[in-house]
Amino acid sequence: MPSKRLSVVVTRRLPDAVETRLKELFDVSLRDTDAPMTQDELVAAVKSADVLVPTLTDRIDAGLIGQAGENLRLIANFGAGVDHIDVDTARSRGILVSNTPGVVTEDTADMVLALMLGVTRRIQEGLSIMQKGEWEGWAPNALLGGRLGGRRLGILGMGRIGQAVARRAKAFGMQIHYHNRRRLRSEIEADLDATYWESLDQMVARMDILSVNCPHTPSTFHLLNARRLKLLKPSAVIVNTSRGEVIDENALTRMLKAGELAGAGLDVYEHGHRGNPELRDMPNVVMLPHMGSATQEGRMEMGEKVIINVKTFADGHRPPDQVVPAML
Structure with a gap:
């Protein structure tokens, strides 16, 4: 039988x-x-x-x-x-x-770089102009963004995905920094040219771009709360492809509205799958429907x-x- x-x-x-x-x-x-x-x-x-x-x-x-x-x-x-x-x-x-x-490691890491480029190179604004038929031709000062090369990238969570992001960012000429529960082995740090920060506060305050790549656990809920987000430079960009609950989304929205952050690239959201409605109309915010692993x-x-x-x-x-x- x-x-x-x-x-x-x-x-x-x-x-x-x-x-x-x-x-x-x-x-x-x-x-x-x-x-x-x-x-x-x-x-x-x-x-x-x-x-x-x-x-x-x-x-x-x-x-x-x-x-x-x-x-x-x-x-x-x-x-x-x-x-x-x-x-x-x-x-x-x-x-x-x-x-x-x-x-999902490689696919999500690809999306992190896509969101970085989307925000820093103002791709969403360019798409909107083209889709509305409002482009009047090339101009020297139109839609000026910034290059990734030379920027300091802070990676929050240096597991498989964080390390895959670091490898890609290194190829773009970025300076790699990270905060993790445990420091990486010295040979991995050397391979990635990565600088470890035991203090998340100290790292956040110095970064040009912050990428969230840690899981959502009780200890990471609102790890980027209002106080910690305030440490970011006004010129900084934040990217999240991990879990929305890691960031206090309402605090992030307030800072973006007030011009206290340069932009955000989001693939995940704290409350449900729609995200804060106020984020949708911001030209410096790229919002995706949880596409990080969608291959x-x-x-x-x-x-x-x-x-x-x-x-x-x-x-x-x-x-x-x-x-x-x-x-x-």
């Missing part, structure tokens, strides 16, 4: 090839629509499934986990960030959590990692990308 296949519930539409492979391996429930599951649908999923495959749009909190059926033993997240999952509560219930680390290659690699994690678990082994509270 063949062994019973795992019951797997997928909460969002995934790439066709990923869904097809999941269907081949497991007893899978797939979505017909790309809309996020409702709370009632999530409750039904955790009550029935052996494995839940959520995304960052699903809030897997203690209340939801408390309603899980006895069969739920793995939450195989489609994505690297797990701040939407209560890992501690899952662990206390004997439910493993896995993620997909590493696959076909990245989504496929994320799906492949999910499949490996679930298949390894089904075979009776620990998922290779298991997340434990000590990692957070």
Whole structure:
């Protein structure tokens, strides 16, 4: 008799090839629509499934986990960030959590540079003029921005993505500085020509561009609060492709409106997915809809990692990308 296949519930539409492979391996429930599951649908999923495959749009909190059926033993997240999952509560219930680390590194780092260029070279303003048909021809003083070469870049969070940003920025001729929970090994610092700052306040006050590349955890919530944002130079630019909760968005908005910052490039937002409405009309702010990891290659690699994690678990082994509270 063949062994019973795992019951797997997928909460969002995934790439066709990923869904097809999941269907081949497991007893899978797939979505017909790309809309996020409702709370009632999530409750039904955790009550029935052996494995839940959520995304960052699903809030897997203690209340939801408390309603899980006895069969739920793995939450195989489609994505690297797990701040939407209560890992501690899952662990206390004997439910493993896995993620997909590493696959979004290069794509997100590309987007950091795109946002830096978008703000410093006033690309959004140029696009708007062209789209409105308002361009009257080249002029020596029109839309003057600034070059990246020679600017000091402060990287907040020097993990995989932070280091990938540093490599790109170095190629642009930028001076690399960083603040991290742990200092990098000396050979990595030397390879990146990176200067370490133990004091985030001291680093922030000296940077021309600040890139946020740390995860959202209780210790990083509003790490860039109103007081710390005030330390930035008025000519500074801030870029965030990590998590919106790291920045006090209301304080950032007030400073941009008051001309106390030169600009911002944002791919993530503190409150929901729309961002502060006042930011949308600012010519020196580039806003994107969480596109940092949005490449076909990245989504496929994320799906492949999910499949490996679930298949390894089904075979009776620990998922290779298991997340434990000590990692957070």
